[in-house]
Amino acid sequence: MSSLNSNIDLKLCTRCILPESIPGIKFDESGVCSYCHREESAVAKAPEKREEYRDKLDQLIGQVKGKAPLYDAIMAYSGGKDSTYTLKVLRARYDMRLVAFTFDNHFLSPAAMENIKKITDRLNVDHVLFRPSWPVLKEVFSRTAQEDIFPVPTLLRASAICTACIGFVKGLVLKAALEMDIPLVAFGWSPGQAPIQSAIMKTNPALIRQNQQVFKKSFPQEIGKKIESLFIPDRYFDEYADRFPHNVHPLAFFDYDERLIVKDLEELGWQHPKDTDTNSTNCLLNAFANRMHLNRHRFHPYVLEIASMVRQGVMGREEGIEKIYAEQDPKMVEYAKKRLEL
Numbered sequence: 370m371s372s373l374n375s376n377i378d379l380k381l382c383t384r385c386i387l388p389e390s391i392p393g394i395k396f397d398e399s400g401v402c403s404y405c406h407r408e409e410s411a412v413a414k415a416p417e418k419r420e421e422y423r424d425k426l427d428q429l430i431g432q433v434k435g436k437a438p439l440y441d442a443i444m445a446y447s448g449g450k451d452s453t454y455t456l457k458v459l460r461a462r463y464d465m466r467l468v469a470f471t472f473d474n475h476f477l478s479p480a481a482m483e484n485i486k487k488i489t490d491r492l493n494v495d496h497v498l499f500r501p502s503w504p505v506l507k508e509v510f511s512r513t514a515q516e517d518i519f520p521v522p523t524l525l526r527a528s529a530i531c532t533a534c535i536g537f538v539k540g541l542v543l544k545a546a547l548e549m550d551i552p553l554v555a556f557g558w559s560p561g562q563a564p565i566q567s568a569i570m571k572t573n574p575a576l577i578r579q580n581q582q583v584f585k586k587s588f589p590q591e592i593g594k595k596i597e598s599l600f601i602p603d604r605y606f607d608e609y610a611d612r613f614p615h616n617v618h619p620l621a622f623f624d625y626d627e628r629l630i631v632k633d634l635e636e637l638g639w640q641h642p643k644d645t646d647t648n649s650t651n652c653l654l655n656a657f658a659n660r661m662h663l664n665r666h667r668f669h670p671y672v673l674e675i676a677s678m679v680r681q682g683v684m685g686r687e688e689g690i691e692k693i694y695a696e697q698d699p700k701m702v703e704y705a706k707k708r709l710e711l
C-alpha cells in the first residue's frame with residue numbers, strides 16, 4: 370500500500386470515507402456521517418430504481434432509434450474507463466448509430482488517445498476530436514488552479530479546473546447534438562458522480578440557457594471574451610428548441626464493478642494508462658487540479674463521488690480510502706504546474 374498523505378489525520382466516517390473537513394458534515398456517536406444517514410433510504414431503494422431506469426432507457430431508445438438523420442446518440446467520450454464502458458454498452462446492448470465526441474484539454478494522456486482510436490474502431494463508432502487553442506485553455510486552467518471562480522456547491526464535487534472542463538464538455542456536446550439533430554446525449558458518469566434520478570432526462574432549453582449564463586459569468590471578463598466559441602450560441606435556443614435531446618448516463622443503473630469493467634474493456638483492447646493518477650484514466654491535469662483543491666479546502670474533490678460508491682456497495686471502503694487518501698506521484702503535479710507556468 371502506498372503511503373498516505375496528511376489528509377488521513379482527519380477523522381473519517383466509519384461507514385463511507387467522508388472526512389470531517391467536508392463543510393457542514395456531522396457524525397453520530399458511532400462515527401457515521403450525516404451524508405450516510407441522509408442517503409439510507411435512497412440506497413435501500415436503489416435496486417428497484419435501477420431496474421425501473423433500465424426499462425426506461427430501453428423504451429426511450431426504442432422510440433428514437435433509426436429516426437435521426439445521422440446518429441442515434443452522441444457520447445461525451447474521454448477515453449477513460451467509464452465512458453469507454455458506456456460506449457460499449459450502447460453498442461453491444463442497443464446496436465445504436467453512435468458518434469463519440471472528445472474534448473482534448475491538451476492534457477489528454479497519450480495512452481488514453483490510443484485507447485480512443487482503438488475502441489472507436491473496434492466498436493465501429495465515428496469520432497470527433499475538439500481541441501481548443503492552447504493559449505486560451507492555458508489561461509482558463511491557470512486561473513482556475515489559483516482561484517475558485519465557480520459557485521460554492523460545485524466545489525464540493527469537483528475542483529475548479531475540473532468544473533471548467535466539464536462545463537465546456539457539456540456545452541460542446543450539446544451544441545454538436547443540436548447541429549446534427551441527434552436525439553440522445555450519453556455520458557459515462559459513474560454511480561457516484563450523478564444521482565440515478567438524473568440518469569435519463571430531457572434537456573430543457575430555458576434551463577440550459579440559464580445554467581450556461583451562470584457558468585460563463587463565473588469567468589473573469591477578459592477570459593470570457595476568448596471562450597465564446599465554446600458555448601451554445603443564443604439563437605440555437607430558439608432555432609433548435611424542438612431538437613433538445615435527452616441526456617442519459619447509463620452507468621447509474623447498470624451493474625457497476627470497476628474490476629469487471631476494466632477486465633471487460635481490456636478484452637476489447639483498452640489498456641489501463643500508467644501515466645494518470647488513481648482517480649483518472651485519461652487526464653494528466655487531474656493530479657494537479659486535485660492538489661490545488663486539497664490545499665484550499667482540505668478535502669479531496671473526488672471524495673463525495675467515491676464515498677457515494679462505497680455507500681452503494683459498488684466499491685469497498687478500503688479501496689475507496691486508497692483511491693482518495695493515497696499520496697499521488699508528485700511528478701504528475703509538477704508536470705502540469707510546469708506546463709501552466711505556475
Ligand SMILES: [Zn+2]
Pocket residue numbers: 382383384385386387401402403404405
Ligand atoms: Zn458516511
